[in-house]
Amino acid sequence: MRNRIHALVLTLVVLTTLAVVPSLAAQEVRPLEMMDVFDIEWANSPAISPDGSKIVYVRSFYDVMTDRGRSNLWMIDVATGEQRPITSGTDNHGSPAWSPSGDRLLWVSSADGGAQIWMRWMDTGQTARVTNLVRGPGAVNWSPDGRWISFSMFVPGSPQSIGTQLPSPPAGAEWAPAPRTVTRLQFRADGAGFLPDGFSHLFVVPAEGGAPRQLTTGDFNHGGHSWAPDAESIVFSANRHDDWQYDPANSEVFELDLASGDLAQLTDRHGSDGAPQVSPDGTRILYAGNDEEYLGYQQSRLYIMNRDGSASEEVMPGFDRSVGGARWSDDGEGVWFQYTDNGVTKVAYVPARGGAEPELKADNLGGQSLGRPYASGQFTVANNGDIAFTRSHPNRPSDVAVMRGDEEHQLTWLNEDLLGHRDLGEVEEIWWESSADGRRVQGWLVTPPGFDPTEQYPLVLEIHGGPFAAYGPHFAAEIQLYAAAGNVVLYTNPRGSTSYGAEFGNLIHHNYPGEDFDDLMSGVDAVIDRGYIDEDRLYVTGGSGGGVLTAWIVGHTDRFAAAVSQKPVINWYSFVLAADSTGFFYKYWFPGFPWDHLEHYMQRSPLHHVGNVTTPTMLLTGEADWRTPMWETEQFYTALKLQKVDTAIVRIPEASHSITARPSNLIRKVANVLQWFSKYPGGE
Numbered sequence: 001m002r003n004r005i006h007a008l009v010l011t012l013v014v015l016t017t018l019a020v021v022p023s024l025a026a027q028e029v030r031p032l033e034m035m036d037v038f039d040i041e042w043a044n045s046p047a048i049s050p051d052g053s054k055i056v057y058v059r060s061f062y063d064v065m066t067d068r069g070r071s072n073l074w075m076i077d078v079a080t081g082e083q084r085p086i087t088s089g090t091d092n093h094g095s096p097a098w099s100p101s102g103d104r105l106l107w108v109s110s111a112d113g114g115a116q117i118w119m120r121w122m123d124t125g126q127t128a129r130v131t132n133l134v135r136g137p138g139a140v141n142w143s144p145d146g147r148w149i150s151f152s153m154f155v156p157g158s159p160q161s162i163g164t165q166l167p168s169p170p171a172g173a174e175w176a177p178a179p180r181t182v183t184r185l186q187f188r189a190d191g192a193g194f195l196p197d198g199f200s201h202l203f204v205v206p207a208e209g210g211a212p213r214q215l216t217t218g219d220f221n222h223g224g225h226s227w228a229p230d231a232e233s234i235v236f237s238a239n240r241h242d243d244w245q246y247d248p249a250n251s252e253v254f255e256l257d258l259a260s261g262d263l264a265q266l267t268d269r270h271g272s273d274g275a276p277q278v279s280p281d282g283t284r285i286l287y288a289g290n291d292e293e294y295l296g297y298q299q300s301r302l303y304i305m306n307r308d309g310s311a312s313e314e315v316m317p318g319f320d321r322s323v324g325g326a327r328w329s330d331d332g333e334g335v336w337f338q339y340t341d342n343g344v345t346k347v348a349y350v351p352a353r354g355g356a357e358p359e360l361k362a363d364n365l366g367g368q369s370l371g372r373p374y375a376s377g378q379f380t381v382a383n384n385g386d387i388a389f390t391r392s393h394p395n396r397p398s399d400v401a402v403m404r405g406d407e408e409h410q411l412t413w414l415n416e417d418l419l420g421h422r423d424l425g426e427v428e429e430i431w432w433e434s435s436a437d438g439r440r441v442q443g444w445l446v447t448p449p450g451f452d453p454t455e456q457y458p459l460v461l462e463i464h465g466g467p468f469a470a471y472g473p474h475f476a477a478e479i480q481l482y483a484a485a486g487n488v489v490l491y492t493n494p495r496g497s498t499s500y501g502a503e504f505g506n507l508i509h510h511n512y513p514g515e516d517f518d519d520l521m522s523g524v525d526a527v528i529d530r531g532y533i534d535e536d537r538l539y540v541t542g543g544s545g546g547g548v549l550t551a552w553i554v555g556h557t558d559r560f561a562a563a564v565s566q567k568p569v570i571n572w573y574s575f576v577l578a579a580d581s582t583g584f585f586y587k588y589w590f591p592g593f594p595w596d597h598l599e600h601y602m603q604r605s606p607l608h609h610v611g612n613v614t615t616p617t618m619l620l621t622g623e624a625d626w627r628t629p630m631w632e633t634e635q636f637y638t639a640l641k642l643q644k645v646d647t648a649i650v651r652i653p654e655a656s657h658s659i660t661a662r663p664s665n666l667i668r669k670v671a672n673v674l675q676w677f678s679k680y681p682g683g684e
Helices: 002-014 034-039 477-484 502-508 516-528 545-554 572-578 582-588 598-603 606-612 630-642 663-678
Strands: 041-048 054-063 068-077 083-085 093-098 104-109 116-121 127-129 138-142 148-156 198-206 222-227 233-238 252-257 263-265 271-278 284-291 301-306 323-328 334-341 344-351 359-365 379-381 387-393 396-404 407-410 426-433 440-447 457-463 488-493 533-543 562-566 617-622 647-652
Touching: 034 054, 034 663, 041 093, 041 379, 041 387, 054 093, 054 396, 068 093, 093 138, 104 138, 138 222, 148 222, 198 222, 198 233, 233 271, 252 271, 271 323, 284 323, 301 323, 301 334, 334 379, 344 387, 359 396, 426 516, 440 477, 440 516, 457 477, 457 516, 457 545, 477 488, 477 663, 488 516, 516 533, 516 545, 533 545, 545 562, 545 606, 545 617, 562 663, 572 582, 572 598, 572 630, 598 606, 606 630, 617 630, 617 663, 630 647, 647 663
Parallel strands: 041 396, 222 271, 457 488, 457 533, 533 562, 562 617, 617 647
Antiparallel strands: 041 054, 054 068, 068 083, 093 104, 104 116, 116 127, 138 148, 148 198, 222 233, 233 252, 252 263, 271 284, 284 301, 323 334, 334 344, 344 359, 359 387, 379 387, 387 396, 396 407, 426 440, 440 488
8 A cells, every 4th residue: 555655656746747648548537637737627706697697707727838827708698507708818807797787798808918907798799998007907896877997006106215316327337226225114025026116096987998087096005995876986995094004904994076086084993994885775885894903813794884984883793704795785675795604605695784694595605726725705696686606516626606596506517527537535524622622623534536444544634824714625636636646634724713703713812823733633633543544654734824833743743754834934033024914913913023022922933842843844935935935944944954854945936925826836836745755654
């Protein structure tokens, strides 16, 4: 058995560089292979027409030649299930939105080189570009009368300067590049690098095309927005406080009159207020947010207030889950929203006047996180209450489904041509009690193809990031590839994970890592108790927050044969002062500045416990990661080297914190993890 697993590992590593050779038995069911990742498709951004007859969705895929994700728009006839492409090729097309009457469809496309808004007239199928923007638009919305399109767009500002006037080089001279002056608190962001000077503002453009008009001003970023029913004003959220850099979560709701430019602030509490929507009758505003408590995990809650900002009331004060995607029902009598419960995203409806429990309307959303099994999901509602959503399965990425009354109909099967001929690992939900305090902890166990419970298998513990996030029973290419190599895989939601209530999420408040370690070890013990795990072949890996916990685990136990800590935080002191959200982390994840709480920061840092590490530990991080920068990885690597612990760094060129944004990096990551584990076969 052990030799077979090692052979599978070597096969998977080879496939990262070699194409799969077609065989005569092409339709024979076999385990998932690395190159299969390039053939996976998944559904995003479903948009149901106002009358519920059609659904347009984003069909995403990978282009093996450019090693990039790509997306096209497809339209489904709900009655027949027939679907046809609206766009094609290797440009990216997304953010579809129906006009209020359903006669037109707009989307954002990169077809002409830069992101622009495009339009399709549904009666003729004619398509045209309707904007000529200098930068890409975001948060695109129709006005209720169908005459206008609003969107957000970055507006450059003056470069930051300390006022020094330097001489200009002579004509033809080759001077060194000009210095970059930094004066903002946050000057760099993961995935973007150094931030350009400027802010995001709201714009409006005629639906038939024309010059965009900037609506907001000031040195502030402006977020989600929607139109009033009379199309004469827009409501939006923004943090326009003078100290926005130092209090980043303190946003408010505003209303902007389009004719006069008058701006009215409608909320004033200390906390987050966002995603506002005016009711269909124009009298109330729905929004989401919370009162500031400086907790690591703060749930987003639903509120309704009068149009002038008065009489704000929470819609579901006893609902112990974070909500998102809220929108009014067409008649204004209720609110649709989504939430995640025990790792599964759901859609519910609640009366707007309060006093009633939310009613579950659609279940099992997700499947959009292709690499790892994070909870996800999107939904859209027609005027008649039909719901289109991304449907998740443990063995398939997201498809499009529709809920009509009490009947669910799945409309796409995007991966049957591929995954229908792959022997995938079986996913099983499991629960156990933590040795820390007896709390029940949820996880999922994936057994390899051809699993035989009478044999002995290696176990891979895979830990999610966040740490305030949730895994669920969703397809994940990385997990399936680990299983295809002959491993049993355990992934889980230890304390601190979302979707189990506020109290469970905040068990790690100022206590991370902490007893989440016990939750994970108890999960490993529960799987071992099943009798088919070789205790000499236990392995652990995880990314971001999971990388933190991996580094913490090897500093607190030697039970694992090998470990791979992906994009970890090793030293909380250096992280808080140099990561890309420094204005957030020190006040929510810690009791204050690191120099005022040195002992607390150090006790929670894996670096503080590195003297205990004997486990061979590889580190894997993107070289352009500004969330958990490379110097975090390098500190742990150097400390391990000084102690002569087997270690290595795998540095992913040009990769940000989202290493798997390029599919080749996804399979390289998995291949390196498996190869490292294969070097340390436990009892051999």
